[in-house]
Amino acid sequence: xxxxxxxxxxxxxxxxxxxxxxxxxxxxxxxxxxxxxxxxxxxxxxxxxxxxxxxxxxxxxxxxxxxxx
Amino acid sequence: xxxxxxxxxxxxxxxxxxxxxxxxxxxxxxxxxxxxxxxxxxxxxxxxxxxxxxxxxxxxxxxxxxxxxxxxxxxxxxxxxxxxxxxxxxxxxxxxxxxxxxxxxxxxxxxxxxxxxxxxxxxxxxxxxxxxxxxxxxxxxxxxxxxxxxxxxxxxxxxxxxxxxxxxxxxxxxxxxxxxxxxxxxxxxxxxxxxxxxxxxxxxxxxxxxxxxxxxxxxxxxxxxxxxxxxxxxxxxxxxxxxxxxxxxxxxxxxxxxxxxxxxxxx
Numbered sequence: 300x301x302x303x304x305x306x307x308x309x310x311x312x313x314x315x316x317x318x319x320x321x322x323x324x325x326x327x328x329x330x331x332x333x334x335x336x337x338x339x340x341x342x343x344x345x346x347x348x349x350x351x352x353x354x355x356x357x358x359x360x361x362x363x364x365x366x367x368x
Numbered sequence: 369x370x371x372x373x374x375x376x377x378x379x380x381x382x383x384x385x386x387x388x389x390x391x392x393x394x395x396x397x398x399x400x401x402x403x404x405x406x407x408x409x410x411x412x413x414x415x416x417x418x419x420x421x422x423x424x425x426x427x428x429x430x431x432x433x434x435x436x437x438x439x440x441x442x443x444x445x446x447x448x449x450x451x452x453x454x455x456x457x458x459x460x461x462x463x464x465x466x467x468x469x470x471x472x473x474x475x476x477x478x479x480x481x482x483x484x485x486x487x488x489x490x491x492x493x494x495x496x497x498x499x500x501x502x503x504x505x506x507x508x509x510x511x512x513x514x515x516x517x518x519x520x521x522x523x524x525x526x527x528x529x530x531x532x533x534x535x536x537x538x539x540x541x542x543x544x545x546x547x548x549x550x551x552x553x554x555x556x557x558x559x560x561x562x563x564x565x566x567x568x569x570x571x572x573x574x575x576x577x578x579x580x581x582x583x584x585x586x587x588x589x590x591x592x593x594x595x596x597x598x599x600x601x602x603x604x605x606x607x608x609x610x611x612x613x614x615x616x617x618x619x620x621x622x623x624x625x626x627x628x629x630x631x632x633x634x635x
Binding site: 309329332334335340341360362364 | 395396397398399405418419420421422423424425426431432433443444445446448449458459461462463464465466467473475582
């Protein structure tokens with residue numbers, strides 16, 4: 300397995316290079332309604348999660364609604 | 369929800385083609401528990417409730433979105449915590465995807481101490497988001513010129529502050545708010561600085577179409593009690609404005625007829 304190092308919400312994590320964004324989010328319990336994802340400062344629409352592969356040094360922000368405003 | 373009193377026909381607050389029954393928009397910043405959120409939404413009568421977008425917390429118990437929806441309100445995402453146009457635009461896009469709404473409360477702040485809006489970044493973000501089809505509700509200063517510019521670039525409302533976020537100082541510059549109300553052709557929502565019910569009523573009496581507040585409720589000693597007070601205050605202020613107040617006079621104007629008073633016989 301080739302591992303790649305990605306950052307998710309500020310934390311470093313090592314994943315298999317063939318991991319899709321969908322699989323990673325499933326793993327985190329984050330592949331649900333009310334969640335949105337940015338990869339390297341670009342939004343990745345839910346419809347593209349299955350087709351998005353992760354690369355070394357990718358930075359992910361996984362956001363959801365929280366009290367505020 | 370029906371207004372609590374008065375015979376005046378209430379057309380409701382219409383923003384971006386959508387009619388809201390309540391002129392009070394509730395923010396959730398400062399709530400310490402989801403139970404309080406639910407009770408406060410009910411007491412406030414708000415049908416739109418703002419939420420921030422933050423990193424997913426897998427340990428969080430309960431869903432704010434579920435609480436808001438079960439209370440019968442719609443979540444309005446905001447870009448709280450953004451300092452630049454770029455951050456705000458990305459946050460708005462993420463919010464749209466997460467919450468499936470085109471509505472965005474746009475907040476771009478200049479510094480942590482004052483939380484005042486950064487006007488240049490705000491305008492840039494607003495322009496970009498309007499272009500992308502968002503219904504933009506911008507949190508702005510009480511500068512009538514900025515308000516006019518935000519409206520001209522296509523914002524669905526203008527939301528001038530009364531005073532800095534969380535300060536509870538009320539409406540610092542009523543004259544500016546009146547100038548904004550006078551010139552606006554989109555709804556004016558007083559947003560930020562409200563401390564107590566009389567501030568909210570004043571905003572409506574000055575001609576604002578609605579009020580957005582969070583801290584005044586979330587950080588009150590009795591948030592649910594204050595939510596009820598704010599609901600009444602916003603309605604009272606709107607009714608008073610509609611009823612046409614008396615003008616302010618420098619001298620007195622007797623309310624009783626002069627004719628028919630007794631005259632002493634002088635005995």
